[in-house]
Amino acid sequence: MTIQSRSSESISGRNIRKISVAISVLIATSLVGGCAANSGVSKSDDAKSQEVVERSTTPQAQVKPGEELLPPNAKPGECYARVWVEPTYVTKTETLQVKEAGERIEVIPAKYELVNETIEVSSASSRLVEIPPVYGTETESVLVESATREWLVDTKPGAAPATEEVLNRARTHGINLDAARAGMCFHEHYLPAGYRETMTEVEVSPASERISIIPAKYRNVEKRVLVKEASTRVIEVPAVYETVTETIVDKPAHTVWKKGTGPIQKINEATGEIMCLVDIPATYKTITKRVIKTPATTKVIEIPAVYKNEVVRELVSDAQEVRSPIPARYKKVKGKEKIADGRLVWHEVHDKTHSMNTRTGAKICLIEKPAKYKNVTRKVIKTPTSTKTVEVPARYKTIKVRKLVNAPQEKRIEIPAEYRKVTRRELRQDGHMEWRSILCKTNMTRTRITDIQKALKKAGYDPGPIDGNVGARTMAAVNAFQKAKGLPVDRYLNVATLKALGVSTK
Template identity: 40%
Template sequence: MFTKTFASAAVLALLLPATQTMAASHSEEEKDRIDATDTLPDAKPGECYAKVIVPAEYETKTEQVLIKPESEKVEVKPAVFDEAEKSIIAKEGFTKVKVIPAKFREEFEEVEVAKASTEWVTSLGKKGIPASPALLAAAKTNSIDISSAAIGECFKEYYVPAKYEKTEKEVLVKEESEEIKVAAAQFEETEETVVVKQASKKKVYKPAEYETIEEKIEIEPAKAVWKKGDGPITKIDNSTGEIMCLIQVPAKYKIIKKTVLKTPSTIDLVEVPEEAKGVKVSKLVSDATIDKVKIPAEYKKITLTNKVSDASFTWRGAAVDGEGTYTGNQICLKEIPAQFTKVKKLVIDTPAAIEEEKVEPVAKLIKVSNVATEAEEIRTTIPAEYNTVEKRAKVSSERLEWRRVLCKTNMGPDINKRIQQALKDAGVYTGAVDGNVGRGTMSAVERFQKDNGLATGGLTIDTLEKLGVM
């Protein structure tokens, strides 16, 4: 044990006048702090004291918080029905009419498409070609009566072909016939109402409605903590002091989600009306009818070629010698036979007819349901749910007190090294163990005090004892 007590120059500045000046500069956040430093302690000669901050004390308590109130689960057992079958007429009987179409046979008819005519050609042989209009005009100019020329008669000169025009002629290709049209029987679609489920009473469960809310629970109240700050140095007996700032640490809260009842569950007794099913049925409105329609004959237009004017010639007869020089051109009147084509036409072989058939009505079985057992409800109670929350409550407030400290005048290199080594062993000091107590050593002291719940503000005797130095 040391026989003398020491005080550092850094903490000797925290005397009463400086404390009063600092306290006056803080806000209402200091109201929770207890200041027990109004008077200096009753010290013995050679003892030194420093004004230190004793931290507030807290204890942790657990509390049960309701997160979901007691509720009720309701199950509805539905009604039971018996099934039965019922026969109804789904479609009435009617008369079905079938049409047998008429049958036709093919016949061919030869139709003249071009009448027989005559034509002036350059030769009566196979190599003869039609004479040109210039040749025929030359023949007429030379007093040749072309209109009275005989078939097979030839003239020498130019040939002018005859003119033709085309006309149309209607030729019967399908005789007039008769078509039988049958109007099917007409039905009216109606619905027949059949009760398939009797009226009953139904219990409808409307579940309770819950909503989730968030509740903010204080688990640690707000507190004020003294920390060293920067500012002017107060001079007391040629010793320098340090400025202490009171920092407000806000309260700690925990957000808890709670399920609260919004609307309780209810059971409503609902009248369930009987269920009727509409069954489609076909009602005969009118029976089938027969209508005979005449189909007119069909004709086909064909093109006929008719001669408009004969060819004209200005040549002399081939057997008549005439004046002049033979040009080498010759025209002969040649007969062109008529042209025919075969046309196919359809002739009625068997006329159309009808057949009638009676269709029987159609019956249908449907299922119906009758109430056997009414619906019932089953209720089950669901217990409330709770959550355990930890709350930190303050036992004693933070306070300022005078505590004995180690005086700097008696702090030699040996004791300083022992303090530094003890701090290093505690894991709060990383500097050199050189016996020089500076800012690094004092910062480690304050860290050690906070870690062990000791008063901060100076190198107190309690701290030295905790370090095992004393």
């Protein structure tokens, strides 16, 4: 119930203020039109008043803050003034490119030099020379008859050897045949051994070979020789530029309140001024800059090589050797070969322990014969036949040749971009009307003015004499304090300034 009553009281209070304002407007209109002939109010005036009251009590369309006819959220005992707040701008500096970065190309030409170059006229080759074999003689002892150590039936030449059976029987009967010395004899029955004549082939000249030389073959041919190497030449193609015009915003479109008259009007009840909202169009700047259309480049031109024909001697086939074999030579030497053993029956001839009657009539004798050799002289190869390769050096000719020392090069030099600084103002906040709580005759007492002057002086601002009157020096100190503290600056003593000074608004 309490909340509803307060709300209804607030609504009724606002309606009463709106009615009073409407009546004031009506009275002002009647005075201008010369409609104040008598002290009473006519029926037409009553009708107009009733119309204004009805319009004021009719719900209004939603408006922006500061554009209401009456202050919003007003408190009893406070005064308000609607003031114009100028638009604020910020100055910005932009750097714009007026010419793009590019590059310039310098061509460094190729460097050449004439040098002596040796070319081959006749190829290197070789030829073969025969080296005959070197022969020598050497004497060799050839075994004609092998050395023998055997048991024979007699010491006479041609005596038959003793058989193993007889030797075993003699060994069995206590004769130490191993300890017998050469020349010892035993009685034995002897069947002589058989021999035959042999022929042995002895090499007197070893196999060798004969070498024939086939000389190398040549021919004269025409050969293409490089005199000047192929090269290249670099040509600079300069960059192509074009001029481009660009339009940029210098000051954006905005709206401002200006004093004047017109179909759309805002009436400041505190000052009685008529304010109009005016659209200010955007302004533009035109800048011109030079840009690269085609970058600088280079073109390479090929320079062909130069050749010259020369006659040279060319090897067709190498020298060759043909080897013919020479067979070895041999000589026949006669020899004697044992072909059959004799049959032996033995008895030791010096053994006197036995009578002669027990002898078998055979005897064996240990005979040793040295080997027989024959010296044979033969021809031998000390160094075999061979060939020697004789190198035939190549023949050369010196000619002048143009050689490339340094290839053509390109040197790119950077051209920096060009820029220009453009300054423009940008709207930070549009101008607007706003209601500010101020001191007026209702709440502006001498005591409060004195408190304000003392607070200004304490804060370091000179308000003039502290006399409780608002003069030019007091308002100058108030405005200086407002600017220093970032408070709204106007020609009123607003409540925000009082709070900053620490002065009570009640």
